[in-house]
Amino acid sequence: MNLDAASPPAQTAPDLQALGPDAQAVFEQRLARLTQALDILPDKPEETPASALRALWLLAVGRPMSLHAAAETPLVALSAAQLETLDRLIERRVAGEPIAYLTGWQRFMGLELRASPEALIPRAESELLGQIAAQKLRSMAEATATPPIVIDVCCGSGNLALALAHAVPQAQVHGADISQTAIDLARANTQNLDLGQRVSLHTGDLLAPFGAEFQGKVDLVVSLPPYISTAKMDTMPHEIVGHEPHLAFDGGPFGVRILMRLIREAPPLLRPGGWLGMEVGLGQGPAMMQLLEKHPAYDRVETVCDAQGAVRALLARAAGSTVD
Missing domain, CATH: 3.40.50.150 (Vaccinia Virus protein VP39)
Incomplete structure (x- = not known):
């Protein structure tokens, strides 16, 4: 089995803990929103509410990457403006915009690839x-x-x-x-x-x-x-x-x-x-x-x-x- 095709870890606890209780609270609140509202299709096994949140969090701070790459990247603290950006991104994802098109990246067989509406998202x-x-x-x-x-x-x-x-x-x-x-x-x-x-x-x-x-x-x-x-x-x-x-x-x-x-x-x-x-x-x-x-x-x-x-x-x- 290709490990790259498996679902990335839901979250990396140490990086959240390092950001402090305020950041943890922000994460948990947004995770609850995604868990309640996000409809994940079966052809996207790599996506979970937590993995989506990590990718959108990093996108909000100007670090776009795939779900898999986000699972491997420590989170950083958000400014007030970045938190507003995160909330807008979450609503776009909940409305059905694919995570790969939001971030612009998708992993396939271990490779990080650009993704856009010009082509099918690699499955x-x-x-x-x-x-x-x-x-x-x-x-x-x-x-x-x-x-x-x-x-x-x-x-x-x-x-x-x-x-x-x-x-x-x-x-x-x-x-x-x-x-x-x-x-x-x-x-x-x-x-x-x-x-x-x-x-x-x-x-x-x-x-x-x-x-x-x-x-x-x-x-x-x-x-x-x-x-x-x-x-x-x-x-x-x-x-x-x-x-x-x-x-x-x-x-x-x-x-x-x-x-x-x-x-x-x-x-x-x-x-x-x-x-x-x-x-x-x-x-x-x-x-x-x-x-x-x-x-x-x-x-x-x-x-x-x-x-x-x-x-x-x-x-x-x-x-x-x-x-x-």
């Missing part, structure tokens, strides 16, 4: 695919002197592309997204992490940016694609549909439009023995697995399940490998 559940993809990529890198080539489709803020580049220093990673503003955010994250020498970013529809020079040479195509059906978009929580880009969620009438395109369009790019890895929505795994198993371009299919046993990602190997 802890997506680390399931990230971890397995990193394992396969390491094996590829160890098996050959040639740097493995990775394409991350629907890259959004660049979280998966950057995590793989960070995890496997030999890899050459390409991220692509149809949204130019998402690519701009991914580029900022690439620069912040100093990965520009090994991560290239492209604007375009799925695999369209990758021409003849990539044909049959790609070791890994990965994607965290939109997989919510269009009909379900209106029933999603306001915190999601009211703030995050719809393009990052809408997977067409049945939610599998992008998944099916990836299954069809990835094979010409993959080398023999290369892999396609895709995150899937709850309940989509069996049908997508069946499509992959029937497709002649793939000779092996693997599933990645969450803690509840639900299939959350699929990996398919391109046929033609000489290695079992």
Whole structure:
């Protein structure tokens, strides 16, 4: 299990104690407000009322950071003006504004990434695919002197592309997204992490940016694609549909439009023995697995399940490998 995906500690008592009883009282009063009013979605397991309060407290003093980073950072005393700022931030969070958009930061696979409404907020559940993809990529890198080539489709803020580049220093990673503003955010994250020498970013529809020079040479195509059906978009929580880009969620009438395109369009790019890895929505795994198993371009299919046993990602190997 990736410890980075676990919930950060609720609070660090020593730093509150060091600030004195007045600061402790302020913290407890605001914690009570958040505990009573905050509706935390299940796809944000890293957030609790206490972890949110720590992040907002530090944001109020001009130190924006992710929930995880805030859990590791001592709190400081607030001025009267900063306390007013904190209260305004709390009300914005209670009204449904995502904590990652308030702070501007989100952690993914141990990396601190900029977050903004231009792209989907990276989810802890997506680390399931990230971890397995990193394992396969390491094996590829160890098996050959040639740097493995990775394409991350629907890259959004660049979280998966950057995590793989960070995890496997030999890899050459390409991220692509149809949204130019998402690519701009991914580029900022690439620069912040100093990965520009090994991560290239492209604007375009799925695999369209990758021409003849990539044909049959790609070791890994990965994607965290939109997989919510269009009909379900209106029933999603306001915190999601009211703030995050719809393009990052809408997977067409049945939610599998992008998944099916990836299954069809990835094979010409993959080398023999290369892999396609895709995150899937709850309940989509069996049908997508069946499509992959029937497709002649793939000779092996693997599933990645969450803690509840639900299939959350699929990996398919391109046929033609000489290695079992």
